[in-house]
Amino acid sequence: MKKSKLNKFALQGAEDLIAARPSLPLSVGIAVMNYKMANICSQLHIKVNTKSGYGNSIANMYSLVLASSGVGKNSSLGLVDKFYFGEAFRYIQDKVYPQFKQKALDKLAENEDERPLHSWTKNISNATTSGMYAYAESFSLCGFGGLNIEVDEIANAVISKAELLEILLTPYDNGTFDPVAKRTDANSMSVDNLPVNLYAFGNKVRLLEGDNVEVAFLKLLDEGYGRRMIFTEDTSTSSRKTPQDVMREMELSESIGAKRTKDRERITSLITKENLGKIIPLNNEARLSYATIQCDGENYILDNKGLEPAVKADRKERNFKTAKLAGIYAFFEGSDEVTAKHMEEAYEVIKDSSDVLAELRRVKPKHQRLLESLLDEDRAVTSSHMLGYSYIPNTYTKKILEYIDLAKELASENGMIWKTTNRKGVDYYEVSVATEEVETEFDEIDEAEEVEAKERSMEEQLALLI
Numbered sequence: 357m358k359k360s361k362l363n364k365f366a367l368q369g370a371e372d373l374i375a376a377r378p379s380l381p382l383s384v385g386i387a388v389m390n391y392k393m394a395n396i397c398s399q400l401h402i403k404v405n406t407k408s409g410y411g412n413s414i415a416n417m418y419s420l421v422l423a424s425s426g427v428g429k430n431s432s433l434g435l436v437d438k439f440y441f442g443e444a445f446r447y448i449q450d451k452v453y454p455q456f457k458q459k460a461l462d463k464l465a466e467n468e469d470e471r472p473l474h475s476w477t478k479n480i481s482n483a484t485t486s487g488m489y490a491y492a493e494s495f496s497l498c499g500f501g502g503l504n505i506e507v508d509e510i511a512n513a514v515i516s517k518a519e520l521l522e523i524l525l526t527p528y529d530n531g532t533f534d535p536v537a538k539r540t541d542a543n544s545m546s547v548d549n550l551p552v553n554l555y556a557f558g559n560k561v562r563l564l565e566g567d568n569v570e571v572a573f574l575k576l577l578d579e580g581y582g583r584r585m586i587f588t589e590d591t592s593t594s595s596r597k598t599p600q601d602v603m604r605e606m607e608l609s610e611s612i613g614a615k616r617t618k619d620r621e622r623i624t625s626l627i628t629k630e631n632l633g634k635i636i637p638l639n640n641e642a643r644l645s646y647a648t649i650q651c652d653g654e655n656y657i658l659d660n661k662g663l664e665p666a667v668k669a670d671r672k673e674r675n676f677k678t679a680k681l682a683g684i685y686a687f688f689e690g691s692d693e694v695t696a697k698h699m700e701e702a703y704e705v706i707k708d709s710s711d712v713l714a715e716l717r718r719v720k721p722k723h724q725r726l727l728e729s730l731l732d733e734d735r736a737v738t739s740s741h742m743l744g745y746s747y748i749p750n751t752y753t754k755k756i757l758e759y760i761d762l763a764k765e766l767a768s769e770n771g772m773i774w775k776t777t778n779r780k781g782v783d784y785y786e787v788s789v790a791t792e793e794v795e796t797e798f799d800e801i802d803e804a805e806e807v808e809a810k811e812r813s814m815e816e817q818l819a820l821l822i
Contacts, residue, residue, distance in 0.1 A: 357383060357708050363685045363701040366390060372439055372616070373432050376609040378601075379592070380432055386705060387421050387588040388432045391555045392441045393684050395478075396626060398502030398551030399448055404683030404694060405637040406646055406676075412635055413676070414531050415683040416502070418524075418554040418581070420510065422712070423590035424561070430508070433555075435609065439616045444624040445478050448501075452627055456500040464497070471543050473497060479504040485520045492533045492547045500632065502551035511562040514572040525580040527552040554585075564719055565746045574666075577717060582666025583673045586681070586705065587712035626687070636683050641696035649675035649703060664717040670710055677709075678702045722747060723762035727772075727787065730763065736777060736784035760785065 370385030403412040453476035474494040495501035533547035653671040681702035
């Protein structure tokens with residue numbers, strides 16, 4: 357990401373976070389700010405009109421931050437609330453939402469509907485499907501509020517929360533929640549135009565271990581989340597700290613909080629009836645940017661055959677992700693339209709996201725990883741030993757033989773030496789890189805076989821003539 361092209365307010369917040377938590381990379385700081393800005397827009401049901409025939413789109417975002425433990429992913433969410441968004445959320449909770457809730461309850465009472473309504477909540481973590489529906493229905497009936505769903509480790513959710521993640525595919529576009537057959541509540545209702553934000557953390561080591569989690573995660577990307585999510589990866593390395601370093605971070609956190617009073621007041625001032633349901637259209641220059649991003653994506657697909665489904669969907673529709681984020685930036689600037697500048701600021705984030713997704717989706721096949729592991733071994737190993745590799749499930753007692761055959765074929769294609777030794781009925785495998793002498797010997801064998809084949813072919817042709 358180029359700082360000069362990033363949204364100024366998002367960059368300011370990200371740099372504040374980095375000052376207070378130096379281990380936090382810029383990309384993660386921007387992701388946190390974008391998510392929190394989307395939170396505010398969602399409470400007010402802000403929409404973006406791309407003027408492309410699809411009507412109004414919700415100004416929301418789905419985000420996946422890939423980072424290892426200790427980066428400060430969770431603490432950054434609390435810090436950015438302290439610096440910028442906390443007062444606005446408290447204002448919504450204490451002053452604004454209770455009024456909307458009471459009006460909704462009065463209307464339900466008039467209709468003799470005893471349906472309960474949930475109180476407002478800033479975010480939902482460890483959500484269940486029924487719990488999410490209950491909040492969605494409450495916010496929809498109140499006409500205020502949106503869902504902010506946070507997932508601490510997506511590797512734990514891709515299987516246990518598979519149904520919930522599948523349901524969340526539809527509301528990203530238009531905020532629609534349709535009751536599912538498994539729901540037992542007789543009062544369940546369809547929900548339309550309810551903003552949803554999703555903010556998930558993930559650890560690549562846990563996501564790509566070659567087990568059922570990896571399969572479920574890659575399927576999740578290919579079947580819809582690739583085009584919906586904004587992907588961020590932390591590639592920074594941790595450095596050693598002293599107690600004095602920690603003390604400085606604590607002091608900076610306090611001073612930054614005091615310095616951002618006017619920003620907190622400005623954000624709180626955005627929570628007005630006039631802004632509720634505001635629609636922000638793209639102006640002509642922004643529409644040109646939208647069209648250009650779409651064309652670039654479609655041409656990229658034409659020029660690069662064999663792209664993974666998630667990468668293809670992202671490239672094809674990243675103009676939509678860009679417009680949503682640009683609408684969020686426009687709202688925070690107090691603009692009544694999305695400009696080309698807002699699109700450029702958003703696109704800087706989305707371009708980086710596409711690179712992260714492409715790399716994430718470029719997972720090496722298991723047989724290739726198996727070959728690399730065998731090269732690292734200093735002795736011959738059995739198939740049982742291979743089942744101990746982290747990316748091969750230990751239940752793959754038959755499947756491992758397929759991987760071995762594919763790895764052997766790959767080794768041959770790359771001129772490596774594959775050796776199989778049978779000892780007391782057990783096969784042992786080892787692989788090594790061919791030396792110059794061995795490669796020369798292989799070349800001589802190949803040449804001899806080629807000459808022999810030609811001679812045999814000539815003899816066969818002569819035999820036919822005779």
